[in-house]
Amino acid sequence: KAGVTQTPRYLIKTRGQQVTLSCSPISGHRSVSWYQQTPGQGLQFLFEYFSETQRNKGNFPGRFSGRQFSNSRSEMNVSTLELGDSALYLCASSLELQLYNEQFFGPGTRLTVL
Amino acid sequence: TQLLEQSPQFLSIQEGENLTVYCNSSSVFSSLQWYRQEPGEGPVLLVTVVTGGEVKKLKRLTFQFGDARKDSSLHITAAQPGDTGLYLCAENNAGNMLTFGGGTRLMVKP
Numbered sequence: 001k002a003g004v005t006q007t008p009r010y011l012i013k014t015r016g017q018q019v020t021l022s023c024s025p026i027s028g029h030r031s032v033s034w035y036q037q038t039p040g041q042g043l044q045f046l047f048e049y050f051s052e053t054q055r056n057k058g059n060f061p062g063r064f065s066g067r068q069f070s071n072s073r074s075e076m077n078v079s080t081l082e083l084g085d086s087a088l089y090l091c092a093s094s095l096e097l098q099l100y101n102e103q104f105f106g107p108g109t110r111l112t113v114l
Numbered sequence: 115t116q117l118l119e120q121s122p123q124f125l126s127i128q129e130g131e132n133l134t135v136y137c138n139s140s141s142v143f144s145s146l147q148w149y150r151q152e153p154g155e156g157p158v159l160l161v162t163v164v165t166g167g168e169v170k171k172l173k174r175l176t177f178q179f180g181d182a183r184k185d186s187s188l189h190i191t192a193a194q195p196g197d198t199g200l201y202l203c204a205e206n207n208a209g210n211m212l213t214f215g216g217g218t219r220l221m222v223k224p
Contacts, residue, residue, distance in 0.1 A: 042215070043157075045211050045213065048210050090156050100206060102162070105158070107156055108155075
């Protein structure tokens with residue numbers, strides 16, 4: 001069974017630009033979560049989608065947004081990029097909305113903002 | 115928001131040594147998960163602990179959940195270079211929202 005895939009794997013942008021990252025979950029998984037990983041702040045939750053609805057949102061500015069499609073694929077968008085947005089963006093999928101559910105992570109998209 | 119503190123932040127040991135890493139919280143965990151992340155990859159779930167005092171073993175890895183469910187430890191016996199990576203503890207809040215600790219970066223030298 002194919003794992004979580006994320007595209008692109010690497011991305012370089014300049015300040016002020018916007019970027020869209022894509023995540024394809026494991027087949028049959030309906031929940032998709034996004035995380036930002038930086039050396040300074042570690043892994044932080046961005047948002048979670050289930051059946052095309054945003055169920056939870058982390059403490060990030062409105063420049064960070066996302067959506068989920070009917071096939072469970074998800075995208076996240078960052079507008080007006082800042083240097084501090086440079087990070088590894090990880091997507092994770094899981095089967096159902098359960099408390100101890102296992103989340104399966106993709107390899108991430110490494111975004112560099114110049 | 116619950117804060118998860120991991121210690122140590124960095125650990126460099128020789129192959130064959132034993133080690134323990136810790137995860138502590140300011141409040142009670144509903145459940146706790148341990149992940150390992152290798153360079154260029156996303157975190158991979160190692161174990162979920164739920165009950166206070168619970169001990170789980172995964173080959174050379176032993177996970178313990180404190181009686182009061184406010185702390186957890188991961189012990190590795192006879193570490194191998196393949197154990198090198200970033201070890202993360204996380205609480206899985208409702209809605210698949212993981213709150214991670216800062217991580218312990220382990221390097222095992224051959």
